[in-house]
Amino acid sequence: MTDPRPRRVLLAPDKFKGSLTAAQVADALAAGITRADPGAEVRRSPVADGGDGTVDAFVAAGWERVEVESFGPTLAPVTTFYAVRGRTAVVELAAVSGFAKLPDGQPDPLHASTYGVGDVIGDALDRGARDIVLGLGGSASTDGGAGLLQALGLRILDVDGNELPCGGAALARAVRVDRGDLHPGLADATVTLASDVDNPLLGPDGAAAIYAPQKGANPEQVATLEAALKNWAAVLGPEWADRAGAGAAGGAGFGALAALGARLRPGIELILDLIDFPAQLKDADLVVTGEGSLDAQSLSGKAPIGVCRAARAADLPVIAVAGRVRLTPDQVRDAGFEAAYALSELESDPARSMADAADLLERIGERIGGA
Numbered sequence: 416m417t418d419p420r421p422r423r424v425l426l427a428p429d430k431f432k433g434s435l436t437a438a439q440v441a442d443a444l445a446a447g448i449t450r451a452d453p454g455a456e457v458r459r460s461p462v463a464d465g466g467d468g469t470v471d472a473f474v475a476a477g478w479e480r481v482e483v484e485s486f487g488p489t490l491a492p493v494t495t496f497y498a499v500r501g502r503t504a505v506v507e508l509a510a511v512s513g514f515a516k517l518p519d520g521q522p523d524p525l526h527a528s529t530y531g532v533g534d535v536i537g538d539a540l541d542r543g544a545r546d547i548v549l550g551l552g553g554s555a556s557t558d559g560g561a562g563l564l565q566a567l568g569l570r571i572l573d574v575d576g577n578e579l580p581c582g583g584a585a586l587a588r589a590v591r592v593d594r595g596d597l598h599p600g601l602a603d604a605t606v607t608l609a610s611d612v613d614n615p616l617l618g619p620d621g622a623a624a625i626y627a628p629q630k631g632a633n634p635e636q637v638a639t640l641e642a643a644l645k646n647w648a649a650v651l652g653p654e655w656a657d658r659a660g661a662g663a664a665g666g667a668g669f670g671a672l673a674a675l676g677a678r679l680r681p682g683i684e685l686i687l688d689l690i691d692f693p694a695q696l697k698d699a700d701l702v703v704t705g706e707g708s709l710d711a712q713s714l715s716g717k718a719p720i721g722v723c724r725a726a727r728a729a730d731l732p733v734i735a736v737a738g739r740v741r742l743t744p745d746q747v748r749d750a751g752f753e754a755a756y757a758l759s760e761l762e763s764d765p766a767r768s769m770a771d772a773a774d775l776l777e778r779i780g781e782r783i784g785g786a
Contacts, residue, residue, distance in 0.1 A: 423456045424448055424783075425699040425726075427692070429718035430468045431707040431738055434769040435776075437461030437468050438475060443773040444703060444736065447780020455784060460695050462704070464718040465609035465682030466552025467515075469507040473498035476690035478505070483538050486531035486566075487516035488555040489523050490581060497535055503546040503689070504539035508532050508664050509553030512562075514630075517555050522631025525639065526582035527556035529667050533566025540600030548689065549671065550682065551610040551664035557627045557640045558583040559616065559647045560670015568596040569674060571650075583623075583640045583665070586647040594674075606675045609682035611716050614662030616655075616669040617645055622662035630665070644669075683721030692725055702726040703783060705736035709755060714746070723751045736779055738768060756782065 428440040435443070441459040448455055460476065463469040474480045478498040487493040495511040497504055509515070511531040517523070536547055556562065561571060562581045570593040571579045571586070579585045614620050623632070623640040632640060644666055648656040652673035655661055660679040661669035671677035687693075696702070704722040706713065713720055723733045732753045740747070740757040747755045758775040762768040768775060 422452065422454070423458070423698055423700045425458050425460060425695060425702045427460045427462050427702060427704045427722045428736065429462055429464065429704070429706040431772055432467070434707065434738065434772040436471060437463060438471060439773065440705065440776060443776035444780040444783070447777035448784035450777070451781040451784030458695070458699075460690065460692065462683065462718050462722060463550070463686060464552070464611050464721070465550035465686070467507070467509045467513065469550035469609065469682075469686065470496055470498045470505055470510060472686060473500075473505050473690060481539075481542070483535060485511050485534045487518070488512045488527040488529075488531070489518060490528065490530060491518050493531065495531070495535060497539060499539065499542070499544060502544055503548065504544035505548045505550065505689070506532065506535050506539065507550045508667060509550070511535055512556060513553035514555045522555065524557060524627055524630050524632035524636050525584035527630070528558050528562030528581035529554070529556055529560055529665070529670075530562035530566045530581050532667070533563035536563070537567055537598050540598055540604060545600070545604045547604055547606045548685065549606060549608050549677070551608055551612065551667055552682070554664035554667060555630055556583065557622055557630060557632070557644070557665035559586060559622070559644050559666035560668070560674075561586055561647060563667055564670050564674050567598045567601065569594060570596060583643050586643040587639070589647055589650045592651060601675065606671055606677035607685065608660065608663070608668055608671055608677050608679045609685045610660055610663040610668060610679060611682050612663040612668070613659040615657045615659070616648055616661040616666050617641065620662070622666040625662070626665060681716050681721070683716065683718045687721055687725055692722075693729065696726060696729040696731060699731055702731050702733045703736060704733060707738045708741065709735055709737035709739070710741035713742075714750060720750060727751045734783060736776065738772065
């Protein structure tokens with residue numbers, strides 16, 4: 416006998432970077448699916464892996480959105496936000512100290528800071544949050560997390576006992592730190608870092624060498640930042656510099672690990688736990704996930720793979736949607752997907768594909784709804 420229930424589809428995509436937010440991706444897919452299958456029950460649960468869109472994923476899951484005034488990567492005033500439920504606050508580094516918060520988009524590799532991130536964490540602590548989740552990703556700075564800690568009361572001092580200004584380059588002059596004025600709320604708080612980056616702080620795979628060029632640093636500036644971070648590590652805690660993830664977000668991982676006792680978890684794994692994703696799977700017949708590019712890097716634990724693993728554990732079929740699919744059919748199948756659809760199949764010009772992503776996703780949604 417045919418099951419009379421409408422098909423129930425859970426949409427759990429990440430953002431298509433530079434094109435659409437995760438929520439916009441889900442909306443476009445939903446429009447296409449319901450056009451092809453008006454009886455389908457479509458639910459949206461946009462996800463993230465710690466970078467851009469992390470707070471939005473929690474707000475979509477019903478968490479409270481808290482808007483605050485803070486400081487961007489160059490300390491210019493910015494309006495930003497975080498998510499709260501009970502005593503847990505989710506802070507997204509990209510939303511306060513990320514590329515999008517650079518005035519006129521102009522990078523400042525030597526002086527950009529994570530000060531605003533610490534300021535936002537302080538606001539959450541002031542409101543009673545004691546479980547702080549910090550999404551690392553999209554950072555515009557390479558300051559080893561120093562700015563974050565300065566905003567929370569850590570004093571970073573030079574040889575004359577003067578406090579250092581914000582920015583990675585200044586850390587070359589750090590001699591000692593004073594923890595006496597750290598935010599009192601940290602005494603009974605836990606800090607968990609959500610990241611998919613496992614780079615150390617220093618060396619050829621470290622924060623300066625790998626990521627500073629993406630933030631506008633030329634080779635000379637990369638060398639300056641590397642030397643400054645090396646000195647910073649010696650002052651704050653050299654034993655933490657080689658930890659996996661210490662180099663995340665320009666070394667913000669290092670600062671949080673060394674000074675705040677933070678622990679690091681894979682971003683998508685942590686986020687799926689906090690939004691109770693397994694419960695959302697219980698009423699689904701099909702899960703659709705995706706991101707801008709489904710490639711070898713995705714296989715290391717990016718959002719679509721995390722969603723796929725969770726759905727497959729619940730014995731549900733999963734379809735991937737991406738701007739580009741750079742995996743072989745065998746890799747797609749081995750990753751657990753039933754199929755993978757690419758916008759590039761409909762529009763080969765990358766610029767037009769990004770510009771028309773919503774329309775293309777609706778067309779792919781129609782294919783999924785009609786299958």
